[in-house]
Amino acid sequence: MIFTRLVTCRFYGQLNRFLAPQRKHKTFVYAVKGTPAIKDTVEALGVPHVEVDCILVNGQSVGFDYQIKGDERIRVYPQASHLRLKRIVRLKAKPPARPRFILDAHLGKLTRHLRLLGFDVLYRKDIADQQIVAATRRTGRVVLTRDIGILKNKAVRYGYFVRAIDPKKQLKEIIQRFNLSGRIKPFRVCLRCNGRIHRVAKDKVMHRLPPLTKEFYTRFYMCRSCRKVYWQGAHYEYLAGIIRSYIKIV
Ligand SMILES: [Zn+2]
Structure with missing residues (x-):
């Protein structure tokens, strides 16, 4: 009974x-x-x-x-630091000093913004909950999600429920929560695949550039993984605008 x-x-x-x-x-x-x-x-x-x-x-x-x-x-x-006790069992795992992340499928924009600031973010828009759990167990990546169910899985050691709805506010929240403001390195990570971006000579990518880009731009980058080419054009200005707006609000 x-x-x-x-x-x-x-x-x-x-x-x-x-x-x-x-x-x-x-x-x-x-x-x-x-x-x-x-x-x-x-x-x-x-x-x-x-x-x-x-x-x-x-x-x-x-x-x-x-x-x-x-x-x-x-x-x-939620925090034990202010409790005055002789013996305290701290239950929250301290996140790694240089956290890498895995994001839930509904956080595509936050993924883009974090990669833009140079953070390593695993993301797939068709990823299943079990795959996120398996990946964090295998790699120690921090799970960011607005799905409480994933965070209740006991295999999730590092996880955080993202409070904000707006992607820019989410970005600010994550930077503060994980103390990342000193680690921002824009334009290091491919926005498409999370690969590393490196500087590349113009003549190496000339054949892949639109005509006006060939004419007006000189500085180019390429992703080592998916080989996407980046340059400081309109897209760059858009991204730089996001970074500036972020730096203002921190
Ligand atoms: Zn890439």
């Missing part, structure tokens, strides 16, 4: 965005069946584990595998 047990829960800060409206910013009683791991209970309430840094059970810091017994007071925090 499986018993129902009651616990008292409270979520703090940014974690409230994932809760049902009646549970946001307040203490509530929640019923669990059996003795689930606390990770499963937190995720059943809507909060992906990658967003959680610390869980206190009756004032003690516990790991995700803590099994609920009933009658506990559970407090869940």
Whole structure:
């Protein structure tokens, strides 16, 4: 026979965005069946584990595998840094100092903007959730998504739920969240395939250029992977505009 047990829960800060409206910013009683791991209970309430840094059970810091017994007071925090406790189990994996990313299929524009600033971003518009999970497990890439389901998968160690909807605001959010402002190197990564771009002599690509481009431009780049040719034309100005607008808003 499986018993129902009651616990008292409270979520703090940014974690409230994932809760049902009646549970946001307040203490509530929640019923669990059996003795689930606390990770499963937190995720059943809507909060992906990658967003959680610390869980206190009756004032003690516990790991995700803590099994609920009933009658506990559970407090869940997005950051543990301000908590004054002798012993804290930090649950959020620290992202790599030079993160590489894998983006969900609906984040095509954010992909383009991140590549534009020189960041390594794996992206395919037909990628399935399981492929994203397999790729992050294999490569340690940080998953960026607006799909909470992916972030609840236990194989996702580094993941982040993108809050903003507008791609430029998303870019600002990611730069701040992952502390990337000192790592911006525009025009290093191919916008089409994520390959590395390098300078190339004009005569090497002459046969692939439109007539007016041949006439007016002198500086050319080519992707090592897909061999797409870039030059500082109208397209460049458009991209440079995005970078300038980004640098202004940081
Ligand atoms: Zn390319």
